[in-house]
Amino acid sequence: MDRYAVIGQPVNHSRSPRIHAMFAAAVHHALTYERIEPARDEFEAAVALFRAQGGCGLNVTLPFKERAYALADQSSTRARAAGAANTLMFSSKGVFADNTDGAGLVRDLRLNLGVTLKGARILLLGAGGAARGVVGPLLDQEPALLVIANRTAARALQLCEALRASGAITPLWLSHCQACGLEEIPKGVFDVVINATSSSLNGSVPNIPPSVFGPRTVAYDMVYAQSTPFIEMAHNLGSLRAVDGLGMLVEQAAESFHLWRGLYPDTAAVLRQLRAESV
Ligand code: NAP
Numbered sequence: 506m507d508r509y510a511v512i513g514q515p516v517n518h519s520r521s522p523r524i525h526a527m528f529a530a531a532v533h534h535a536l537t538y539e540r541i542e543p544a545r546d547e548f549e550a551a552v553a554l555f556r557a558q559g560g561c562g563l564n565v566t567l568p569f570k571e572r573a574y575a576l577a578d579q580s581s582t583r584a585r586a587a588g589a590a591n592t593l594m595f596s597s598k599g600v601f602a603d604n605t606d607g608a609g610l611v612r613d614l615r616l617n618l619g620v621t622l623k624g625a626r627i628l629l630l631g632a633g634g635a636a637r638g639v640v641g642p643l644l645d646q647e648p649a650l651l652v653i654a655n656r657t658a659a660r661a662l663q664l665c666e667a668l669r670a671s672g673a674i675t676p677l678w679l680s681h682c683q684a685c686g687l688e689e690i691p692k693g694v695f696d697v698v699i700n701a702t703s704s705s706l707n708g709s710v711p712n713i714p715p716s717v718f719g720p721r722t723v724a725y726d727m728v729y730a731q732s733t734p735f736i737e738m739a740h741n742l743g744s745l746r747a748v749d750g751l752g753m754l755v756e757q758a759a760e761s762f763h764l765w766r767g768l769y770p771d772t773a774a775v776l777r778q779l780r781a782e783s784v
Contacts, residue, residue, distance in 0.1 A: 507534075508559060509765065512541040512551060513566030520779065521564050524758045527778065528770035536561075536766075548572050556595045562765045563593045564758070570604075570634055577602030586641035586673035589634055592761040603764055606635065607642030609757025610699070610727070610750075615646075617752045617776065620697060620723050622646035628690065629653045630711045631701035632660040635727055639701065640668060644678040651682045652695075656702070656711065658686030687713055694719035698739065700726040705733035718742040729754055731783065751783075752776055 511521040517540065525538040541563075543551035548569045555563065565573040570589035574580065577590065578599030584590045590602035614620040625648045629636055632655035643651055655661035661684035668674050668682075683691070695717050702711050705728040718724065724739030727750035739747035752772075759772045 507536045507561045508539070508555075509536060509562050509564075510539040510541045510555060510560065511564040511566060512543065512548070512555075513569060514542055514545060516540045516542050516566060519566065520754065521566075521758060524755055524775060524779070525762065527775045528759065528762050531770050531774065532766070532768060534766055549576065552576060552593070556600075561595055562761070564761055565591050565593060567634070570638075574602050574604075576600055582673045583607060583638075583641050586668055586671050587634075587638040588667060588671065589638060591638070591757065592764060594764055601764075603761070604638050605757040605760035605764070606638035606753070607640070608760045609755075610639045610725075610753045611642045611646060612756040612759070612772075613750075613752035614697070614723070614725065617756075617773070618723065618746070618748065622648055622697070624649050625696040626650045626693070627652070628695040628698045628713075628717055629701055630687070630699065630713065631655055631703075632657070632664045632684075633701070633703070636701040637664055637667070639699070640664065640682070641674055644674055644682060647678070648681060650691075652691060653682065653684045654687050654690050654711075654713070655684075656687055658684075658689065661685060687711055690714060690717060692716065695722055697723045697725065698744075700724070700728070700733075700735040703728070705730070705735050708734055710734045710738045715742045718744045720745050722746075724748070726750060727753060751779060755779065 574590040580602040584602045584604040587604040592603040594601040665684040722744045724744045724747035726733045726735040729751040736747040
């Protein structure tokens with residue numbers, strides 16, 4: 506049977522094995538999907554061993570995404586823009602690296618939530634790995650404005666500079682992108698506010714002006730939990746739609762599955778099942 510796995514440190518909490526098992530069952534593909542948790546300095550050796558044993562592909566999570574990208578012989582434009590990979594595919598041609606996080610977010614927003622991104626004013630909070638992975642795919646949707654705001658303003662500016670240097674995004678779309686600190690967010694309501702910070706994991710929220718939220722703002726927390734401090738804040742400030750990142754998790758997995766297996770599974774059914782299981 507074809508072998509796949511998620512590799513990271515830690516991965517015992519990962520929902521990827523469950524998601525890929527559901528995808529495989531739905532499309533009648535026989536495959537295995539395991540967890541690999543190498544020591545920090547043994548990532549490359551663990552990838553090489555998995556490949557030598559006939560492994561077909563890996564999902565990569567913290568803290569190895571940049572090192573996964575560095576291993577690749579070839580990579581997608583979106584992996585180059587991110588400078589990081591969450592998906593590796595092995596073949597006789599070598600190692601191919603992709604980054605499906607941004608496509609997963611865009612698919613969740615557009616297909617599952619019905620959000621129009623073309624012409625939208627989008628506020629992206631954070632400048633870590635998650636933010637970096639989604640900027641290119643968000644700009645591909647041709648928003649009117651994409652503001653990247655981070656607690657440490659310098660990291661937001663560096664993120665934009667790295668994107669420019671990667672050559673993966675056209676200068677036209679980079680001109681729709683602004684980087685700043687949280688206290689410098691441009692005035693006015695945003696159509697979409699995405700929390701790509703890890704603040705919800707430690708029970709806090711980014712210190713942003715309440716005026717970014719209006720009744721029609723879609724607030725999106727990449728953290729997946731039924732409710733998060735960010736979701737509560739958005740509701741309290743008048744946003745009627747505030748959602749977590751479980752849909753992004755399922756959709757990025759579907760993008761990886763598509764790369765490996767050549768078809769998209771029915772993500773809506775899997776998302777419904779995961780929501781039911783977490784009640
Ligand atoms: P990271 O590289 O560690 O970056 C963390 C970011 O959060 C930085 O921008 C940091 O700002 C900011 N931050 C942390 N605490 C904050 C606070 N209290 N107030 C304001 N900003 C704060 O993490 P990451 O890899 O980007 O991941 C971010 C989140 O996205 C995680 O919770 C992760 O679980 C989630 N994620 C979800 C999916 C999905 O499929 N749903 C995929 C990827 C990631 P500074 O630069 O100022 O420190």
